[in-house]
Amino acid sequence: MLTVSNLHAAAAGREILRGIDLSISAGEVHAIMGPNGSGKSTLARVLAGHPEYQVTAGEVRFECVDLLAMDPESRARAGVFMAFQYPVEIPGVSNAYFLKAALNALRASRGQEELDAIEFMTLVRDRMAQLGIDEALLTRPVNDGFSGGEKKRNEIFQMTMLEPRLAILDETDSGLDIDALKIVAQGVNAMRRSDRAFLLVTHYQRLLNYIVPDVVHVLADGRIVRSGGKELAFELEEKGYGWLEAQVGG
């Protein structure tokens, strides 16, 4: 589904990704781990098309299409979703309005009819119930005045509404207490399907207790230095990132 080859990217003239190779098949969950500053979040944002980053070399194919040639909204419409590490506040715009506009933009790009208010609300109620989210959230402005946990949960709620093909979760677990973490994990697990893939960017192994990945990659200094099964995450947790860096260095 997603093939990343020799991806190099820079921000403000500084190279952050130095040759990433990664291949994710439909139905898989991949975790990207690594120390602070290793380029994990940069990878997520480059895949989503954040304008702050310049791709300097390499290629990304999403379902055989050149992803890097697409603007961010086209990537979203093609089925790429990113749950933000720091969800952005939009004062005065209700969550429901925002979500309906987003959903209908995606539907329109697929030639589907827009959902009317009743169809939309039916879907919303169903998804909110699944995630145990209070309906009051709908009338509140997007992320405005939300607690850290509420923001992250709202990202997952949006993901369940927008039903992406590839979901990238950028440190969705950071700053969450254990209950919120479980809700997030439950949301992801409920969405796992043979035609959908996940890329989880995380600093801690903790999230992977609840969402069991198929593949774990360790990123250091802009390169994937090691890939393995879920047990790699435990090894990292036990030995720390220093262990790998020492290995790579040596």
Next chain:
Amino acid sequence: MSTSTQTIEQLANREYKYGFVTDVEQESAPRGLSEDIIRLISEKKDEPAWLLDWRLKAFRAWQTMKEPTWGNIKYGPIDYQNIIYYAAPKKRPALQTLDEVDPEIRRTFEKLGIPLEEQKLLSGVAVDAVFDSVSVATTFKEHLAELGIIFCSFSEAVRNHPDLVRQYLGSVVPYTDNFFATLNSAVFSDGSFAYIPNGVRCPMELSTYFRINARETGQFERTLIIAEADSHVSYLEGCTAPMRDENQLHAAVVELVALDNATIKYSTVQNWYPGDSAGRGGIYNFVTKRGKCLGVNSKITWTQVETGSAITWKYPGCILMGDNSVGEFYSVATTNNWQQADTGTKMIHLGRNTKSTIVSKGISAGHGQNTYRGLVKIAKGARSARNYSQCDSLLIGDQCGAHTFPYLEINNSTAQVEHEASTSKIGEDQIFYCRQRGLSTEDAVNMIVSGFCKEVFRQLPMEFAVEAQKLLSVSLEGSVG
């Protein structure tokens, strides 16, 4: 250049949607201003002697006044002797029905989407259309007349209701008020008049579209609305003007009078030609709008959405004389390209327990400069007066500016005055967030801006709110890059 910048620039290069000129035979006065010109205007309009006298007093006062320079706006000198002060479509016999209106004028109204058509009238909007300076059609008047409501052009009011006009004209904005209002008092051509009798709730939104059409014709509209005791009226004013190269001066005056328990809601959407993207042309809009809450428990609400004009200079205010009277001001002002706006309000608390609310939203984009200037004055006798002010500025890009000048004059220690202000910037991050969810850059900006303006749009009548939102997105096209 990013793709979004390119898209935005293409949008920015779209022409001003309402830039067209109607070809109707014009009857104009010679350029310049003198007592003779004022006599000519008065004579053309067949006015009584007292009104001519009032105009002449204003003109003499104006000759001693200087154009104000305190506004945070920059523009070249205005040559007041190079302006045509009177222009009217050629006289035609009095019109009985809409079918008799000049087809050219009808087409112009249709292009502007003014609901003069019968089916549109059925939607409940009575329109007093001011085409340049002379009213050409008034609708729904009969239905309103049954309720005793007078809604007509200012000239008609002078002819048919001279006592009312004489009693209230200049009672809120005296002819000596300020340079532009005084000029207007001397040369005003026409405008609208509304009178709501005792205890009547006006069953529809009264609405006027002003339009500047004749080349280089200054527009000097005069509006007077009187709401008698226990009455209620909502008035809409919307404007568009055709594209011009020369700057055009517009100096309107609006006076509102609310008696005991009366409510007046005055809403404006202003979309005059703002000039091109290099700052050439555009309307100079120097307006004096003021309401007097004369009676107890009376209420006046000003709501304005200012998206057009090269220069906007206006401070719709309320004089809160009656005890417990309420003044409100809700404003969205947008400046894009080289537009400049210096706008705000004056709330003058004279009566006891008077209350005022100010919500001002300034949006600056391109090289636009947006200034909020507001005065809250609590007089000595105004016990327990309250004011709440909120001034928010939104910046799009890094070439524009937002300025806030709140003035407070408090002469009574029982007053409660609150002021809040904020300045924020539409961030790349907000736009990227929306785009990551599948929305285009343009839709993202529109959504963020309308969220910012929500509290003001909420005050507008429904159809107007939709129109205002559309105008806002048109006026901000090309603002993000």
